Amino acid sequence: MNGLEISPFIAALPKVELHVHIEGTLTPALRWRLARRNNVPLPYATYDELLESYNVLYNHRKEVHGDNGAPTFLETYFAGTQVLCQEDDFYELGMAYLEKARDMNVRYAEPFFDLQAYLPRGIAAATVLNGYMRAQREGAERFGVQSNWIMCFIRDRPVEEGIATYEAARPWARIPGGHGLFHAVGLASNEYDRPPMLFEKAFQMAKQDGLHTTMHCDVDQKDAADHIHEAIFDVLGGHGTERIDHGLNALDRPELLQGLASKGIPLTLCPHAYHRRQATDVLFPKLRRLWELEGVKWCINSDDPTYMHNVWIDGAMEKVYHYCGLSKADMVQLSRDAVEISWADEKLKAELLQELERFEEKDC
Structure with a gap:
C-alpha cells in the first residue's frame, strides 16, 4: 500500500466492484489447502515458500519487456487454477471472495471467471459453474453481497475453443431458461497481438442471446490504443462494446475519449495494478485528468488482488482518494458511478444509490 492505511471513511464507504477475476482472489492459504485435498503437486516444499512466491515482482509482459527469469503474472495466475478441481473448490473460492467483499462493504460485484482454463483438464463445465452458482446464491444470503458473473x-x-466453451456454459447464462449465473461475456489473459476484433463472432453470439459485453484493453500493452479503438468503434458490427476494462490508454488519443463520451462507454479501472508499473507522479495525474473530463465515467476495482500485493478494492480506493486529492464527496460520486456503470437490476441500483445518499449525508 506504499505506506498508506485504509481510512475509516474508505472502509465504511458502500462499494460496487465490476472488475475482479475470481481466480485472482485465490489466497495462498486456500491454494495450499486445495492442493493438499486434491493431491495437486506444488513447486514449494512448505507453505512459507508458497507465501514467499507471492512477493515476486512479476515481469508482467515477457513479450514486451523481455524475460528476466521470474514467472510472469499470468503464468502464476494460471498455475494457481490447477488446484481447482471439484465443485466444492469453486464454491469455496467464490464464497471466500464474497465474504471478503462483505468485510470491505462491497454491496454488489460482477466477478470474471475463466471456464476455458478448466475444460482442457477434463473438468466438466457443470463442476465449475455449479460451484460458482452455489457461491453466488449463498453469498447473497449469508453475506448480503449480490453478484452477477461474467x-x-x-x-x-x-x-x-472459446466459442465451444461459451456453448457449454450457455445453460448457466442469464437467458430464458438459463440458471442465471452470468449475464455478460468479456476477455481475459494475454492481449499481445490478440485484438478484440478476433472475437467478433463470439461476442455476436452472446449479444444475440441478450448478454452484456465488456472487453479488456490493458494498460500500456502493445497496441493498447488500437485495441481501445476497436472496442469503441469496430466490434459488434460497429456498435461497440458496452464497457471497457482498464482502457486508461484512451488518454493517448483525443478521438478515443470522444468515442467513450459519445457512446457512453465507461471504464473499469484497477489503479493498484497500474501502480505496480507506473510511478505515483505519472499514474495519479492521469486518473485525476480522467476524473475531470466531461462525459467519461469510470470506477475503481481490485483486478487480481492476491497476485497484486494483496491490495483489494478498498486499498485501490484509498490510493485514488489520497494520491488524486479527491474529496469525500468525490469518492461517493465514484461509488455512484460504479452503481450506474453496473448491470445490476434497476431495483438494486435504486437501493444502492439511496444507501450512498444516506452515507454522504452522514459522513461527508
Whole structure:
C-alpha cells in the first residue's frame, strides 16, 4: 500500500466492484489447502515458500519487456487454477471472495471467471459453474453481497475453443431458461497481438442471446490504443462494446475519449495494478485528468488482488482518494458511478444509490 492505511471513511464507504477475476482472489492459504485435498503437486516444499512466491515482482509482459527469469503474472495466475478441481473448490473460492467483499462493504460485484482454463483438464463445465452458482446464491444470503458473473474468453487461446466453451456454459447464462449465473461475456489473459476484433463472432453470439459485453484493453500493452479503438468503434458490427476494462490508454488519443463520451462507454479501472508499473507522479495525474473530463465515467476495482500485493478494492480506493486529492464527496460520486456503470437490476441500483445518499449525508 506504499505506506498508506485504509481510512475509516474508505472502509465504511458502500462499494460496487465490476472488475475482479475470481481466480485472482485465490489466497495462498486456500491454494495450499486445495492442493493438499486434491493431491495437486506444488513447486514449494512448505507453505512459507508458497507465501514467499507471492512477493515476486512479476515481469508482467515477457513479450514486451523481455524475460528476466521470474514467472510472469499470468503464468502464476494460471498455475494457481490447477488446484481447482471439484465443485466444492469453486464454491469455496467464490464464497471466500464474497465474504471478503462483505468485510470491505462491497454491496454488489460482477466477478470474471475463466471456464476455458478448466475444460482442457477434463473438468466438466457443470463442476465449475455449479460451484460458482452455489457461491453466488449463498453469498447473497449469508453475506448480503449480490453478484452477477461474467464469463471470459481467454484471448491467447483459439477463438473456436472459446466459442465451444461459451456453448457449454450457455445453460448457466442469464437467458430464458438459463440458471442465471452470468449475464455478460468479456476477455481475459494475454492481449499481445490478440485484438478484440478476433472475437467478433463470439461476442455476436452472446449479444444475440441478450448478454452484456465488456472487453479488456490493458494498460500500456502493445497496441493498447488500437485495441481501445476497436472496442469503441469496430466490434459488434460497429456498435461497440458496452464497457471497457482498464482502457486508461484512451488518454493517448483525443478521438478515443470522444468515442467513450459519445457512446457512453465507461471504464473499469484497477489503479493498484497500474501502480505496480507506473510511478505515483505519472499514474495519479492521469486518473485525476480522467476524473475531470466531461462525459467519461469510470470506477475503481481490485483486478487480481492476491497476485497484486494483496491490495483489494478498498486499498485501490484509498490510493485514488489520497494520491488524486479527491474529496469525500468525490469518492461517493465514484461509488455512484460504479452503481450506474453496473448491470445490476434497476431495483438494486435504486437501493444502492439511496444507501450512498444516506452515507454522504452522514459522513461527508
